[in-house]
Amino acid sequence: MAAEPINLFDFEALAEQKMEKVEWDYIAGAATDEITLRRTRSAYDHIALRPRVLTGTASVDMSTTILGQRISVPFMTSPAGGHGKAHPDGELATARAAAKFGTIMSMSANGTHTIEDVAETVDGPRWYQCYFYRNRETMAGMVKRAEDAGYKALIVTLDSSWPSKRERNIRNDYGNRPRERKNYTPEQVKEGQQLAAKSKFDSGLSGRGQNDPGATWEDLKWLRTVTDLPIIFKGIMTGEDGLLAAEYGVDGLIVSNHGSRNLDTTLSTIETLPEVVEAAGSKVDVLLDGGIRRGSDIAKALALGAKAVMFGRPIFWGLNYGGEDGLTGVLEILRDELEITMVLTGRPTIASIDSSLIRKMPPLD
Ligand SMILES: Cc1cc2nc3c(=O)[nH]c(=O)nc-3n(C[C@H](O)[C@H](O)[C@H](O)COP(=O)(O)O)c2cc1C
Numbered sequence: 001m002a003a004e005p006i007n008l009f010d011f012e013a014l015a016e017q018k019m020e021k022v023e024w025d026y027i028a029g030a031a032t033d034e035i036t037l038r039r040t041r042s043a044y045d046h047i048a049l050r051p052r053v054l055t056g057t058a059s060v061d062m063s064t065t066i067l068g069q070r071i072s073v074p075f076m077t078s079p080a081g082g083h084g085k086a087h088p089d090g091e092l093a094t095a096r097a098a099a100k101f102g103t104i105m106s107m108s109a110n111g112t113h114t115i116e117d118v119a120e121t122v123d124g125p126r127w128y129q130c131y132f133y134r135n136r137e138t139m140a141g142m143v144k145r146a147e148d149a150g151y152k153a154l155i156v157t158l159d160s161s162w163p164s165k166r167e168r169n170i171r172n173d174y175g176n177r178p179r180e181r182k183n184y185t186p187e188q189v190k191e192g193q194q195l196a197a198k199s200k201f202d203s204g205l206s207g208r209g210q211n212d213p214g215a216t217w218e219d220l221k222w223l224r225t226v227t228d229l230p231i232i233f234k235g236i237m238t239g240e241d242g243l244l245a246a247e248y249g250v251d252g253l254i255v256s257n258h259g260s261r262n263l264d265t266t267l268s269t270i271e272t273l274p275e276v277v278e279a280a281g282s283k284v285d286v287l288l289d290g291g292i293r294r295g296s297d298i299a300k301a302l303a304l305g306a307k308a309v310m311f312g313r314p315i316f317w318g319l320n321y322g323g324e325d326g327l328t329g330v331l332e333i334l335r336d337e338l339e340i341t342m343v344l345t346g347r348p349t350i351a352s353i354d355s356s357l358i359r360k361m362p363p364l365d
Helices: 008-018 021-028 035-046 090-101 115-121 136-148 167-171 186-196 219-226 239-248 269-280 295-303 313-344
Strands: 047-049 064-066 069-071 075-077 105-108 126-130 153-157 231-236 252-255 285-289 308-311 358-360
Touching (some): 008 021, 021 167, 021 313, 035 269, 035 295, 047 295, 075 090, 075 105, 075 313, 090 105, 090 115, 090 313, 105 115, 115 136, 136 219, 219 231, 239 269, 269 285, 269 295, 295 308, 308 313
Parallel strands (some): 075 308, 105 126, 126 153, 231 252, 252 285, 285 308
Antiparallel strands (some): 047 358
16 A cells, blocks of 8 residues: 555555554444445446546536535535544544535534534534434534534434444444543433443444434424524435425435444445435435545436535544544545546536436446
8 A cells, every 4th residue: 555545445444554443343334244334335336437538628616506505526524423533633623624625514413522612613614413312402402502603504314213233333342432422411421321221232322322213204393493504314215205305395315324334234325316316306405425435436426416425434534644634635535536537527517417427337247
């Protein structure tokens, strides 16, 4: 491997060498047999790009608008808890790298730093992610804090309503490791721990035991009464749910399988994207995350109807390599690879990327 990482897989390998094994396994791992984890990555390899020539494309403009916000590139960070596991600057570094790049940072409820500290470190576009908690007052309180701190949209993650079975964490006894839970009050932490203790599979994610498996679409109506922020539902993996989300009037959707961390043997997100776009794409901005590692992956997702994409694990790899600068390196590589893809397929703008960019192909082997 080159001394300097030249692609995201190099960043991954370097982080694996450097990080404590149990923390590495927590970040890299996924549910049960990790079948969906592999599929979510490999599915991109079965979509072919269609190069075009003599298009006169000498430069590209990657800027785009998502939920009314202008961003410089069609990719951003997924909400992921505990950036401090990878680097002491944690979410502060993530927010600064994203802001410098002109894109959105999604702040997880399970941050190593607080909602307010992240807001204060830099003035950039930020979204806040939380869950339907069993205790709706907890949710309303956290949403209010995010709103007061200037976050511009609310992501509600829906696919984590039950503790998952992540076997690497079980083998590593990861659930017993101390957690930083800066965004929760001590009472909320205790409540979460008591609920989590009921499941032998719980990986110990902060707040996890607080997530409400009883939530329904009707809860969106309640959520609208406590916030004016645009609401994005994360974890949509079927056309049926895409349609319901559009009918209930959410502002955005994220096609996501939570990095394959919750339910194994689902389809990959890139395979699922077309049915969600068909069901909801005319009414709602659709984003995607899962397995985005190359600039060409981003172009393929846009060709299939995503407005933008997000990435999770590469945040940790970049931070681990060098905090803010390390994550900036990850963002730059994605931008440069996307630029190559756009020039050589004759797509000078994001709007010019359509389904004619790609062809799905059967596996060669
Ligand atoms: C270590 C880690 C922590 C995560 N924490 C959260 C979280 O707090 N909230 C959330 O909505 N998703 C969380 N996710 C899922 C990501 O938002 C995202 O869906 C996933 O990482 C995308 O797949 P990728 O890692 O292949 O890019 C987490 C993922 C990882 C790897």
